[in-house]
Amino acid sequence: MIDANSIGSFLIYSAFVLAIFSALASVVGKRRNDGRLLLSGERAGYAVMGVMICAAFILINAFVEHDYANKYVARYSDNNMPWYYLVAAFWGGQAGSLMFWTVVLGAITGIVIWQNREQNRDILPTVIAVLMVVQVFFLGLMIFEANPFEQFRINEPPINGRGLEPLLQNPAMTFHPPSILSGYVWFTVPFAFAIAALVHRRLDAGWIRSTRRYAIVSWGFLSVGNLFGGMWAYEELGWGGFWGWDPVENASLMPWFTATAYLHSVMIQERRGMLRVWNFWLVIITYFLTVFGTFLTRSGLIDSVHTFAQSDIGGYFMVALPLLLISSIGVLCLRVMDGSLESGLLGKEEAQLEPPQLTPAGRWVLAAVVGVPLVIFLYLMVMVEQLGSTLTGQIALAVIPFILVSPALLRGLMSSPRVRDALCATAPYKRKGGHVDSLFSREGVFLLNNFVLVGCVGVVLFGTLGEKISAYFWQETKYTAPWFNTWMVPGGLALLLLMGVGPLIPWRKTSWPAFKKNFLVPLVVSLCVTAVVYLSNVYHVRELVAATHIPIGEVPLGRLLLVAELNGVYSLIGFAGSTFIIYTLLREYIRGALVRRRRTKESLLMAFGRLFVKNKRRYGGYLAHLGFAGLFLGFIGTGLKTEKDLVFNAPGVTQNIEDKQLTFKGLQQTQNREYSEWFAEFDVHQLEPDGSAGALLGTLYPSRRSYHGANVKLSRQTTEKDEIFLWKGNVYLALVSFKPGFKTAEVMAHYNPMILFMWLGGALLLFGVVVCLWPEAKAYPVFAAASRRRKRPTPEQVVADAGALPREGLE
Amino acid sequence: MEADTPKKSPVMLIVGLLIAVGGFYLFMNSALDGGTYFLKVEEATAATLKPGRPIRVKGDVALGTYRHADGTTIHAFTIEGGGQSIPIYYDGPMPDVFAEGREVVVEGAIREDGTLIASEVTAKCPSKYEAGVSEDAKKQLGLEPPTKTQ
Numbered sequence: 001m002i003d004a005n006s007i008g009s010f011l012i013y014s015a016f017v018l019a020i021f022s023a024l025a026s027v028v029g030k031r032r033n034d035g036r037l038l039l040s041g042e043r044a045g046y047a048v049m050g051v052m053i054c055a056a057f058i059l060i061n062a063f064v065e066h067d068y069a070n071k072y073v074a075r076y077s078d079n080n081m082p083w084y085y086l087v088a089a090f091w092g093g094q095a096g097s098l099m100f101w102t103v104v105l106g107a108i109t110g111i112v113i114w115q116n117r118e119q120n121r122d123i124l125p126t127v128i129a130v131l132m133v134v135q136v137f138f139l140g141l142m143i144f145e146a147n148p149f150e151q152f153r154i155n156e157p158p159i160n161g162r163g164l165e166p167l168l169q170n171p172a173m174t175f176h177p178p179s180i181l182s183g184y185v186w187f188t189v190p191f192a193f194a195i196a197a198l199v200h201r202r203l204d205a206g207w208i209r210s211t212r213r214y215a216i217v218s219w220g221f222l223s224v225g226n227l228f229g230g231m232w233a234y235e236e237l238g239w240g241g242f243w244g245w246d247p248v249e250n251a252s253l254m255p256w257f258t259a260t261a262y263l264h265s266v267m268i269q270e271r272r273g274m275l276r277v278w279n280f281w282l283v284i285i286t287y288f289l290t291v292f293g294t295f296l297t298r299s300g301l302i303d304s305v306h307t308f309a310q311s312d313i314g315g316y317f318m319v320a321l322p323l324l325l326i327s328s329i330g331v332l333c334l335r336v337m338d339g340s341l342e343s344g345l346l347g348k349e350e351a352q353l354e355p356p357q358l359t360p361a362g363r364w365v366l367a368a369v370v371g372v373p374l375v376i377f378l379y380l381m382v383m384v385e386q387l388g389s390t391l392t393g394q395i396a397l398a399v400i401p402f403i404l405v406s407p408a409l410l411r412g413l414m415s416s417p418r419v420r421d422a423l424c425a426t427a428p429y430k431r432k433g434g435h436v437d438s439l440f441s442r443e444g445v446f447l448l449n450n451f452v453l454v455g456c457v458g459v460v461l462f463g464t465l466g467e468k469i470s471a472y473f474w475q476e477t478k479y480t481a482p483w484f485n486t487w488m489v490p491g492g493l494a495l496l497l498l499m500g501v502g503p504l505i506p507w508r509k510t511s512w513p514a515f516k517k518n519f520l521v522p523l524v525v526s527l528c529v530t531a532v533v534y535l536s537n538v539y540h541v542r543e544l545v546a547a548t549h550i551p552i553g554e555v556p557l558g559r560l561l562l563v564a565e566l567n568g569v570y571s572l573i574g575f576a577g578s579t580f581i582i583y584t585l586l587r588e589y590i591r592g593a594l595v596r597r598r599r600t601k602e603s604l605l606m607a608f609g610r611l612f613v614k615n616k617r618r619y620g621g622y623l624a625h626l627g628f629a630g631l632f633l634g635f636i637g638t639g640l641k642t643e644k645d646l647v648f649n650a651p652g653v654t655q656n657i658e659d660k661q662l663t664f665k666g667l668q669q670t671q672n673r674e675y676s677e678w679f680a681e682f683d684v685h686q687l688e689p690d691g692s693a694g695a696l697l698g699t700l701y702p703s704r705r706s707y708h709g710a711n712v713k714l715s716r717q718t719t720e721k722d723e724i725f726l727w728k729g730n731v732y733l734a735l736v737s738f739k740p741g742f743k744t745a746e747v748m749a750h751y752n753p754m755i756l757f758m759w760l761g762g763a764l765l766l767f768g769v770v771v772c773l774w775p776e777a778k779a780y781p782v783f784a785a786a787s788r789r790r791k792r793p794t795p796e797q798v799v800a801d802a803g804a805l806p807r808e809g810l811e
Numbered sequence: 812m813e814a815d816t817p818k819k820s821p822v823m824l825i826v827g828l829l830i831a832v833g834g835f836y837l838f839m840n841s842a843l844d845g846g847t848y849f850l851k852v853e854e855a856t857a858a859t860l861k862p863g864r865p866i867r868v869k870g871d872v873a874l875g876t877y878r879h880a881d882g883t884t885i886h887a888f889t890i891e892g893g894g895q896s897i898p899i900y901y902d903g904p905m906p907d908v909f910a911e912g913r914e915v916v917v918e919g920a921i922r923e924d925g926t927l928i929a930s931e932v933t934a935k936c937p938s939k940y941e942a943g944v945s946e947d948a949k950k951q952l953g954l955e956p957p958t959k960t961q
Binding site: 455459462466467470471474475476477478479480483486487 | 834838841842843845846847848849850867
């Protein structure tokens with residue numbers, strides 16, 4: 001019998017075959033310079049897109065139509081769910097998440113092929129091949145492990161499904177997984193271009209320019225996804241905070257750090273032509289971390305709040321991850337060794353030179369760099385049973401750092417002329433690109449920011465895997481939030497300060513007068529604001545600073561950071577940094593608008609708006625920075641928050657938190673088809689200095705829900721918080737327990753300073769990303785070409801193009 | 812990354828190296844010494860731990876040792892395993908599934924007299940929930956009433 005699910009399965013199988021064909025056709029076509037094969041590889045790419053989009057619609061339709069013959073639909077939805085959660089149930093489970101990944105990747109592949117039908121022709125086949133290999137991997141996972149179209153092998157399907165986990169039925173959670181996944185998937189494009197650029201020695205900044213938007217989209221999705229994840233934790237998990245350093249939160253944060261580093265360091269390459277190896281390395285690591293993040297979420301290697309997602313696809317990743325890392329780092333090593341990356345640009349004259357050759361010794365070295373880790377990993381995979389998990393883990397963890405630093409080590413080796421001549425047979429290229437002349441220059445600051453970001457990744461990676469690492473090497477230890485904070489708070493503050501300095505400092509080097517002109521006033525302003533914060537003791541900052549205790553001499557040096565109570569000092573630094581950023585960026589906007597008004601005689605408002613149109617990347621980037629200043633105010637607020645466990649014994653009882661008074665009004669119950677819910681009602685009043693209750697600020701209804709569906713796996717009871725948003729700080733109530741008969745309630749009350757700025761900052765950041773991405777009508781040859789409506793390229797043209805030098809777009 | 816900068820001053824290189832080595836030293840120290848140790852009862856009694864060092868001990872609640880004063884949140888019991896035992900004092904909400912004879916995980920610090928002051932007690936419950944959900948996850952997901960949030 002033909003039904004929708006069989007068609008869905010068929011589509012996935014066809015996409016799998018098409019993707020394999022597309023990858024093979026592109027590689028073989030490129031090898032043989034066969035235009036017809038190349039073209040059919042591209043078309044197979046389009047076909048994958050079409051097929052996957054159709055499959056997606058079939059799955060969505062199955063959810064909306066309650067087709068419980070489909071196991072996945074029956075598992076993750078039920079008759080009572082509203083339509084938006086039905087659609088969101090698409091990515092509620094593993095099979096659907098994988099499907100979402102493949103659909104997005106399919107769509108992006110189509111966009112990439114279409115965008116590059118007139119540019120980057122010579123590297124496009126390899127790009128397609130890389131994209132398709134990734135696609136094949138994920139489609140394979142779906143086919144062999146988690147097919148969302150799998151059906152029950154019985155005649156009668158269930159009449160109702162098991163429903164979506166109640167905790168996931170939250171608006172933030174609707175957007176969190178697709179944002180993170182999209183972030184991961186979009187980064188496949190910069191990765192694929194990087195690999196293609198390395199393979200074909202197109203090592204100028206062309207691949208960076210061609211994929212900048214993809215990287216920004218990916219970064220935007222990752223940022224927003226992490227924020228939604230935090231919002232979910234804040235609302236549903238009862239953490240009262242938005243970040244608990246949970247392993248899976250960390251998994252999506254790590255690629256964000258390296259992607260941020262990448263977005264900044266490519267500016268140096270575009271501007272000054274340096275840091276080429278570093279940028280390739282960052283792309284490879286970022287992509288590795290995205291796949292690694294998927295693995296962490298799905299494999300259940302580490303306990304986390306996401307364990308409901310765990311399954312047995314971990315084994316596939318255990319094979320894929322080392323292969324991905326070793327092969328991509330291997331190509332990078334090859335280009336480091338043959339000297340191509342020294343020159344970095346394949347200008348016309350260099351393209352004519354014969355390609356560099358390694359000496360036999362060089363080949364051996366490369367084979368060792370790539371082959372030894374590969375052999376070790378293959379050995380581990382085969383022998384894991386005999387060796388035991390501890391020894392396997394020890395060996396694997398010992399090998400990975402060597403893979404990561406191998407490009408840098410080789411680079412160091414190659415800088416000696418004797419080693420170079422021994423390893424590389426062709427004459428050295430002329431070195432191109434500048435140097436960091438001074439630390440007090442924009443490139444110097446960017447480089448520092450890169451180091452801090454990569455350091456942050458190191459810390460987070462260690463802490464996330466620490467449970468395993470410590471168990472393998474010393475004593476099983478769990479690293480929790482306090483440990484992370486001791487490293488990440490100073491790291492974050494360092495980033496904040498660098499973010500303030502970066503946009504102000506000139507390229508190459510800064511002179512004392514320029515420094516005075518740019519920095520003196522903002523420095524004074526931010527210090528003044530900080531002094532006001534300190535003196536007015538707002539949020540008890542002064543008391544916290546006074547309580548600062550650095551126990552030098554009392555504890556060993558290494559534990560110093562862990563016990564130092566620096567909260568007050570940290571928040572002062574944070575205030576200074578955020579003010580500095582906000583002040584300087586607003587000054588940049590106003591200055592820019594004023595200059596523009598003088599030049600163009602526009603009105604000030606018009607000039608201000610046009611700034612964004614004319615220099616999207618710069619002013620959009622500033623918006624993202626402003627958003628970050630807001631986020632940091634929220635982070636500082638977390639360090640300053642107060643929380644109290646309050647018990648209300650009867651209606652009318654009042655309790656205070658900070659300068660707010662809570663009055664318990666009573667309990668109410670509501671019911672609906674899915675759950676019954678008990679609300680506690682509280683009036684929130686401003687507390688006047690004399691202790692009397694002032695203006696009514698609002699009424700809060702924190703509640704507890706009891707779900708009664710068959711679905712409920714983790715949580716029959718959920719705590720639904722309620723809060724009042726105020727500029728100074730939110731009052732957040734979570735109902736811990738209640739006794740309807742006695743009319744008593746116990747709440748966990750939080751006073752969360754400045755958390756509102758965090759959400760506003762997040763929105764501003766997103767707006768900044770949109771500004772950066774807004775298309776520029778003229779600058780993009782794609783659009784010009786599309787408007788000319790040229791003929792589709794013939795196979796002959798494709799052949800001609802494939803061997804040709806870079807054209808527009810890559811000048 | 813610019814390995815062959817022509818006029819690289821050795822001072823900067825040395826300063827950079829010092830920072831790197833110092834940072835690595837601090838980091839490894841905090842990695843080895845920070846965090847919460849996972850221990851079994853016999854390991855916890857055998858180990859020489861600094862007072863105040865956070866640990867997490869897994870063991871069975873010894874029969875007949877649980878004491879609790881009504882109207883307070885103070886609990887006392889002993890956990891045992893591997894022939895050793897540790898007395899526990901705990902002030903806070905007890906998980907519903909806590910019972911003598913059950914396996915519990917106690918988080919806290921051992922005092923010099925060998926007793927453990929717990930900040931958190933989690934109990935393994937008979938498989939009421941699907942397998943594959945860790946105790947940690949359940950607690951964070953609010954299966955037990957939220958206690959002190961961190």
